[in-house]
Amino acid sequence: ITIVRGNIEKNVRTKVMCMITLDTHSRDIIELLVNEGVKAPEEFQWQSQLKAYWDNEADDCSLKITDARFWYGYEYLGNGPRLVVTPLTDRIYVTATQALHLKMGCAPAGPAGTGKTETTKDLSSAMGKACYVFNCSDQMDYKGMGGIFKGLASSGSWGCFDEFNRLVPEVLSVCSVQFKSVTDAIREGVQRFRLQEDEISLDPTCGVFITMNPGYLGRSELPEGLKALFRPITVVVPDLELI
Numbered sequence: 001i002t003i004v005r006g007n008i009e010k011n012v013r014t015k016v017m018c019m020i021t022l023d024t025h026s027r028d029i030i031e032l033l034v035n036e037g038v039k040a041p042e043e044f045q046w047q048s049q050l051k052a053y054w055d056n057e058a059d060d061c062s063l064k065i066t067d068a069r070f071w072y073g074y075e076y077l078g079n080g081p082r083l084v085v086t087p088l089t090d091r092i093y094v095t096a097t098q099a100l101h102l103k104m105g106c107a108p109a110g111p112a113g114t115g116k117t118e119t120t121k122d123l124s125s126a127m128g129k130a131c132y133v134f135n136c137s138d139q140m141d142y143k144g145m146g147g148i149f150k151g152l153a154s155s156g157s158w159g160c161f162d163e164f165n166r167l168v169p170e171v172l173s174v175c176s177v178q179f180k181s182v183t184d185a186i187r188e189g190v191q192r193f194r195l196q197e198d199e200i201s202l203d204p205t206c207g208v209f210i211t212m213n214p215g216y217l218g219r220s221e222l223p224e225g226l227k228a229l230f231r232p233i234t235v236v237v238p239d240l241e242l243i
Contacts, residue, residue: 011079018082025085048094050126063127066094068101073128073156073205083115083122086239092119096209099231103186105179105208107164107227110235116211119235120160129205131158136166142174146196149208153182153195156203164210165219176226179208183229 003016029049038045050065052072061072083089092108096119099106108116117133124131134148145167152159167175178195185193186204193202210230213219 014079014081021082021084048090050093050097050123065097068097070097070100070127071205073130075128075130077125077128077130080125082125083118084242086242088115088235088239089119089122092233092235093123095231095233096120096123100207102231103183105183105210105230106233107210107212107230108233108235109212109214112213114235115238116235117160117162120158120209120211124158129158129207130155131160133160133162135162136164138166138168140167140171142171142178143196145171145175146178149178149182150195150198150200152206152208153185153193153202154200156205158207158209160209160211162211163213163219165212165214165222167220169220169223172220172226173223176223176229179226179229182206182208 001020004013004020008016033045036043036045041047044066047066050063053062053064054060055062058071063070063072096106096108106120108120110116121131121133132152148159151157165172181193181195182202185202186206189204191202192199194200212222
């Protein structure tokens with residue numbers, strides 16, 4: 001904190017701010033573990049945290065949270081700021097990683113400004129994955145969506161579709177078929193699969209997140225077939241006092 005108060009370069013300030021943010025979260029977690037009387041590593045309060053481990057056998061870094069395990073992505077994301085981690089962020093992390101573990105998409109829903117997209121981007125940053133945000137509109141067609149799914153599946157990137165329910169019902173119904181092709185291929189463990197008459201390579205670490213503002217004008221109801229492919233999360237008011 002003394003360093004931040006001084007006169008330092010902008011990129012150094014960003015790094016130090018990240019360290020302060022993450023150290024503050026670590027302090028809060030240790031305080032929580034002490035207050036809850038957590039003694040064993042199997043207890044949920046410890047298991048629900050995103051933890052990095054070095055795997056000597058694989059000679060690689062892995063991330064563990066509850067019963068899910070992911071390999072670190074090593075995507076260069078630049079020297080960007082990190083989100084303040086609050087209990088709401090932790091809950092979203094657990095739900096989102098469980099969705100990926102179950103080979104599903106993740107669907108955070110809630111009012112504007114509650115941090116749905118930002119938390120998704122922060123999780124991708126923690127896991128070293130590239131996350132591309134697409135602002136959906138009623139002008140997007142199924143061909144464009146198919147192209148995006150092909151790109152995400154073959155590159156292993158994450159896609160975050162903002163306000164997904166602004167797409168028209170006709171496009172949503174085709175999206176459910178397109179995304180099911182991707183999830184089926186991941187479950188089968190294949191290296192190549194077909195999507196819209198094209199055969200493409202598959203990186204099983206890809207992920208799809210859709211954010212929604214329910215109850216707004218001009219929004220479509222998601223088809224049941226599409227809902228079944230996504231793990232829903234309800235995002236409520238952020239912990240403004242902690243932030």
